[in-house]
Amino acid sequence: MPFANFKFPEGIIDASRKEEIIHRTTAMFVEYFGEGVRPYTMVLVEEVADGGWGRADETLTLEKMGMKGNNS
Structure with missing residues (x-):
C-alpha cells in the first residue's frame, strides 16, 4: 500500500490545499x-x-x- 505523510506547521495550509496534496500525491x-x-x-x-x-x-x-500570521 503506497503511503505518504506530510507534516506542516499548524495553520499555514487550508482545507483546499490539503485536498490538492492528497489528489496530487495519489496521482x-x-x-x-x-x-x-x-x-x-x-x-x-x-x-x-x-x-x-x-x-x-x-x-x-x-x-x-x-511566517507568523501567514496563511498560504
Whole structure:
C-alpha cells in the first residue's frame, strides 16, 4: 500500500490545499505503480503545533521563520 505523510506547521495550509496534496500525491503513486494502487493509497496530511518541530537542533516557530500570521 503506497503511503505518504506530510507534516506542516499548524495553520499555514487550508482545507483546499490539503485536498490538492492528497489528489496530487495519489496521482503520482498511480503514475508510478499503475491504477491498481489507487484504492490502497493512503495520504496523511498532519498539522504540527507551532514550536512542535525543529531543524538542526533548534526548535522552530512560525515567528522565528518570519511566517507568523501567514496563511498560504
